[in-house]
Amino acid sequence: MTALFSKNCRYVKFFMLNVKAILARLLFATHGLVTIWRVSDVCDKKIFLLLCLPLGLLVIEMVVTTFYTKNGEWKWFCPSVFLYLASVIPGIWLLHMDLYQQRETYRITHGLEQCQPMMMFNETTLGGNQGISIPLLLPSDEWACGLQQIMFVLLIVGRWLLPKGQLSRDQLSQLLITHLGIAADSLEFSLETLDIGEVYCNMNLISAVLTIWTWSMLQFTLVRWSVSKGQQHGQPRGDDRPAKPTRRYDGCCGSEIWFLVLTVLLQDAPFLTMRLYLMLKYQVVNQMMLFFVVKNVLVICIQFYRVIILLCCPVQYYDTSIAMVGVDHEDQNVALVDVHHDVRQSRTLSLTLSNNKVMDLTYRLSMVEDS
Structure with missing residues (x-):
């Protein structure tokens, strides 16, 4: 069923x-x-x-x-x-x-x-020149x-x-x-x-x-x-020891770095270039133009600042120990698996699998201060 x-x-x-x-x-x-x-x-x-x-x-x-x-x-x-x-x-x-x-x-x-x-x-x-028109x-x-x-x-x-x-x-x-x-x-x-x-x-x-x-x-x-990337999972462990905070370095090709660089190349830098050209070449100087020029400059500076932070200071992740105890109604075998990801709350739930096994999952948050 x-x-x-x-x-x-x-x-x-x-x-x-x-x-x-x-x-x-x-x-x-x-x-x-x-x-x-x-x-x-x-x-x-x-x-x-x-x-x-x-x-x-x-x-x-x-x-x-x-x-x-x-x-x-x-x-x-x-x-x-x-x-x-x-x-x-x-x-x-x-x-x-x-x-x-x-x-x-x-x-x-x-x-x-x-x-x-x-x-x-x-x-x-719309379509007035073609014999069929929409009254808009x-x-x-x-x-x-x-x-x-x-x-x-x-x-x-x-x-x-x-x-x-x-x-x-x-x-x-x-x-x-x-x-x-x-x-x-x-x-x-x-x-x-x-x-x-x-x-x-x-x-x-x-x-x-x-x-x-x-x-x-x-x-x-x-x-x-x-x-941003999804949750990162660590290797299963055979014990219930709390995990220490880990640091991950995505290098120069992390998705967030690509996002920041492409935003500058596709949007902020071209917009700023066009506005500066109008200001310098055609003397288009008004309150809105100045505001958006300053805004583009600030956005580009903040984007590159964020890129430097990601390159020099890898993101720190706290490991969450998830103890998963599986009970087989026939063999009464117990399995203990630890998975690590960034879950910030504790919870308990039950899942009924298609092979009639009932899994009780207990999430235990284990956050250890970086020594």
Whole structure:
């Protein structure tokens, strides 16, 4: 009976895992299609098929990921997020290019020397030029901004729905919080910088800002690097002696060090470089620009300080002695196993195994001061 119940639970878990995976990809595909639809209203219709290609590959990716990975997701890289971004980001680029063209057209039509940063855009519906339209009337600049904001929301919600893979729930929560912070910084950088007058009417600067923003979006495709390692387990011992604190050194390739370095390379350093360039080259000096420059400098300094700490001072772990006593109802054999990891509380629980053995687990915290 217990074995049947366990088997049914596995089937239910597998079913729910696949439902959430399909739902996440449906959200990605829906937003991708809306973005492409909007792009086809303002650009050449042939671009529609090109931008739909990553969404078509999303179906193939789902099948491959589901049947060729152990836990329904890859360890280091998330191809579904990459394909979603490959469909949406080019569309956002094209929408911003169209906004620039509208400003230039307005400047030439009215005989102005420079384009007007505060010009008003005409309100349009989605698909209004194709005979089928959605009754949602927004200015052209708000279409680009809204689609970009929704993309960040779906990146976080989609990552939450996608299978955890080899991540624990604790690591998944870390990943979601990390993505939330990255999304806020990236959205602020793109929207605030593109609204600066010197950038607003300069095609080269618009391209530079969008390039840096696209570069920072690669962070959402990486998984394992952005969370700390799981609990470390020591070798089983045959006695019940308390363990001394141990130190672990991950070298220069620990996941946390990679996370800190990649954050600087993909986000903080490019953002700081672009802001300093605008300040020095175009004299864009205001309160918000100064604040974000100081913020980027502080973040980079703190990140490198953390890297030095991890390299010079390996992390100290306290061992927890877990005494596991297994009682076999037939042979009455007793086994004593010690496992070490970072559990901060004591507890007792019972597990009923499929072979009719009852295991009583007693967690005893053994923390010894470092001599």
